[in-house]
Amino acid sequence: MTTAIQPSGGGGGGTGPSSSSLADVIDTILDKGLVIDAYVRVSLVGIELLTIDARVIVASVDTYLRFAEAVNRLDISDTGQKGLPDLIEDMNEGGSKAKTKGALEAAGDKLRDILGEDEHERSGQGRKGGD
Amino acid sequence: MSDTAETVFYVYGIAPADIETDPESRGVGDPPARVTTVRQGELAALVSEIPHDKPLGRPEDLTAHAALLDAAAAEVPVLPLRFGAVVGSEDAVAEELLEANQDDFRAALDQLDGKAEYVIRGRYVEQAILDEILGENQELAGLREAIRGKPEDATRNERIALGEKINNAVAAKRENDTKKVTDALAPFEVQLSVREPTHEEDAVQLACLADLAQQSGIEEAVGELAREWEGRVTVRLLGPLAAYDFVITERPGE
Numbered sequence: 233m234t235t236a237i238q239p240s241g242g243g244g245g246g247t248g249p250s251s252s253s254l255a256d257v258i259d260t261i262l263d264k265g266l267v268i269d270a271y272v273r274v275s276l277v278g279i280e281l282l283t284i285d286a287r288v289i290v291a292s293v294d295t296y297l298r299f300a301e302a303v304n305r306l307d308i309s310d311t312g313q314k315g316l317p318d319l320i321e322d323m324n325e326g327g328s329k330a331k332t333k334g335a336l337e338a339a340g341d342k343l344r345d346i347l348g349e350d351e352h353e354r355s356g357q358g359r360k361g362g363d
Numbered sequence: 364m365s366d367t368a369e370t371v372f373y374v375y376g377i378a379p380a381d382i383e384t385d386p387e388s389r390g391v392g393d394p395p396a397r398v399t400t401v402r403q404g405e406l407a408a409l410v411s412e413i414p415h416d417k418p419l420g421r422p423e424d425l426t427a428h429a430a431l432l433d434a435a436a437a438e439v440p441v442l443p444l445r446f447g448a449v450v451g452s453e454d455a456v457a458e459e460l461l462e463a464n465q466d467d468f469r470a471a472l473d474q475l476d477g478k479a480e481y482v483i484r485g486r487y488v489e490q491a492i493l494d495e496i497l498g499e500n501q502e503l504a505g506l507r508e509a510i511r512g513k514p515e516d517a518t519r520n521e522r523i524a525l526g527e528k529i530n531n532a533v534a535a536k537r538e539n540d541t542k543k544v545t546d547a548l549a550p551f552e553v554q555l556s557v558r559e560p561t562h563e564e565d566a567v568q569l570a571c572l573a574d575l576a577q578q579s580g581i582e583e584a585v586g587e588l589a590r591e592w593e594g595r596v597t598v599r600l601l602g603p604l605a606a607y608d609f610v611i612t613e614r615p616g617e
Binding site: 254255256257258259260262263264265266267268270271275277278279280281282291295297298299302303304306 | 371373374376377415417418419420421422425426428429433442443444445446447448449450451452455459460463464467468470471482484489490493494497503507510511512515519521522523524525526527529530533558561563568601604605607608610611612613614
């Protein structure tokens with residue numbers, strides 16, 4: 233066995249480095265780095281590790297439904313659904329494209345709040361835990 | 364070393380013997396354990412003596428492991444171990460880990476001298492990327508009409524079909540955008556490792572092993588992309604980090 237310095241990947245801001253979030257750390261230290269049991273056998277100690285949800289995403293029906301709903305929400309915003317007069321007024325007044333986008337986004341959030349939908353939480357947020 | 368039976372040695376990574384640890388530095392465990400070194404020949408292992416019966420893996424443990432190695436990597440070459448490496452005694456760290464693999468580890472550390480890992484992560488801004496995809500694809504725009512405003516239960520199959528196509532379109536975008544980042548880094552002639560996406564809206568996850576002296580150049584190149592993609596992709600550059608994506612244990616037969 234040898235210790236090689238080479239890419240391990242299977243597939244092959246902008247104002248200076250940002251600090252790592254817990255999600256970044258999880259993506260980095262759980263399945264990368266040297267594996268101790270390749271070097272130490274006799275004195276290796278098993279220690280209980282809390283279950284940590286480290287995963288490479290696998291596209292699933294849930295992912296597809298979430299994308300579809302995201303598109304559906306876009307559509308509602310584009311057409312200005314009736315029943316949200318205040319928000320539509322904001323949208324109409326917004327001059328620049330950037331501002332309009334912001335308002336649309338806000339409308340989407342508001343709508344979700346009203347509907348009490350919370351199943352669209354990103355899978356990624358689940359593992360942020362202590363954040 | 365006091366109670367051999369009660370405590371074990373958590374190993375963070377391996378560095379040249381002249382590495383110095385701050386007496387104040389703390390690592391995994393609750394309360395966080397002191398970080399010390401075990402030296403053997405030209406090598407040192409960064410370790411913490413911890414109780415053997417307490418589980419590890421809280422968010423604090425994970426960030427402590429990474430923070431210690433990343434801080435070390437900014438100063439000296441370091442070989443990071445995967446989270447959760449525990450050895451029975453200090454002697455075993457010195458002999459079984461360091462002494463027995465001395466040549467191997469020294470050669471790997473030589474290759475890392477003056478280098479560190481940098482990770483470029485990009486995440487699509489959902490609204491922007493969906494707009495872009497729908498604007499480019501009439502078929503998807505048509506499928507969208509089929510579900511518009513209709514209840515989820517009544518349009519489940521249509522939604523799955525649409526969502527799958529969107530997902531595939533995002534994957535194609537990801538491939539293109541990852542290529543853009545690797546092209547932007549090509550002038551630096553650094554080793555690259557493309558990571559698998561860990562979120563369905565990841566635009567790019569790419570690690571590179573660069574000279575510490577190249578950091579400002581890389582910041583500039585990534586910053587330029589970030590400006591170009593503003594509002595479409597949120598770009599972050601992480602580093603200097605320990606070379607997690609570039610140290611490999613090669614076992615015979617693998």
